[in-house]
Amino acid sequence: MKLQLIEVDQADQLSACKLSLLLGVFTPKNQIDGFLKFTRSILNADCAVLAFHHEPYIWYSSSNGFKAFHAKKSVDLLQYFDGQTTLGAQHQNYAKFSAYITQLGVKHYRVIAFDLKQEDGHSIGQVLLFDDAIEPFLEDKLEVVHEFANSLIRIIEIRLENEELKELYEQQSALNFSKTKFFQIIAHDLRAPFHGLLGFSEVLAQERETLDESSIQNIADYLNDTAHSTYNLLESLLNWAMAEGGRFVYHPINFELKQATRIVYEVLNTLAMKKNIQLIETTPSHLKVYADINMITSVIQNLVSNALKFTNVDGSGCVYIEAAECVEGIEITVRDTGLGMTQQQIDGLFQPNLQVSLKGTSGEKGAGLGLVLCKRFVDLNKGQIEVISKEGDGTTFKVILPAAMNAHQSLMPSKKMMNN
Known part of the structure; x- marks a missing residue:
């Protein structure tokens, strides 16, 4: 099996790469590329790969640049970690893991893998560094890369929280806009009947002696009908608000x-x-x-x-x-x-x-x-x-x-x- 290489600018499913987009994968501030370059330089490795779970692409960095591969849905690297965050030559599953990724098309002599695990224990992806060098990776350098990987996870968590807050803010802004529009409508609907109520009640209060019984009855009917319709509007408003608020x-x-x-x-x-x-x-x-x-x-x-x-x-x-x-x-x-x-x-x-x-x-x-x-x-x-x-x-x-x-x-x- 060989991984299918694509150009980064040909990636047509980027909308499904939520975590990658949070790290600016398709922008000049591509933190995935920066992270992989840094880890390669620390470990003096030729190649590095970062793969997030459930995303359609995996990201590859080498001296030839930053590239993308189509991710295989059947690939499961997590099974070889056995709960640990680092999978190196001393890991009990190293041989099986090495054989597995070779079948996937990742040719290497040495390889080190890190599980990107959040504080709650949830794994969001893996990072692999590999090449054909014979000497093993240095332990002190591995610790630096491990800490840097943890920093990357913190960045992702913060940006996920920011995305959630942004979404909540936009929802609240839309709700506030709707409420403002709602109150404008209610104010408009209440103003018209109150003009009539105030006007005719003023006629009764100040010109009562000039009105005949028929005029008084007409005004009374109008005031009664308008008061009822205005009350019904207010009652509907109250019931609607209570129902919407649960x-x-x-x-x-x-x-x-x-x-x-x-x-x-x-x-x-x-x-x-x-x-x-x-x-x-x-x-x-x-x-x-x-x-x-x-x-x-x-x-x-x-x-x-x-x-x-x-x-x-x-x-x-x-x-x-x-x-x-x-x-x-x-x-x-x-x-x-x-x-x-x-x-x-x-x-x-x-x-x-x-x-x-x-x-x-x-x-x-x-x-x-x-x-x-x-x-x-x-x-x-x-x-x-x-x-x-x-x-x-x-x-x-x-x-x-x-x-x-x-x-x-x-x-x-x-x-x-x-x-x-």
């Missing part, structure tokens, strides 16, 4: 699904009627799921709110809340006859890109948090969520949840739950 308490129980769907129907039916949309809830009363009732109620409410937001207000629009048993558990369906979505919109639905969502059929706006929160809650409850939609043909969201584990732990309806 601080949301997940408390699954067995409960009748209709308890959650009925709450959503009673909360949102008034909004549906104002938009001239028919909200239809047909969840069978016998279906029971094993999940966190507060999270699932929030999921259904978000999906229905979204459906109402994008359903036509000309009297033909309908939003359906349905459920049925399926192979995986219980399938909840929220479908509408609204605007529908393009494939590009579908692909970005559950991505936390913090983009402002599209306006609804009555000009509604949002921060785009609802569906991200839904996905997070469904995942926490070991469920699945998917969407089927076509532009102009409405949208259907399907949520699959685990069925109730038994019939004896179902949560009974309570006044407190109905008020949440």
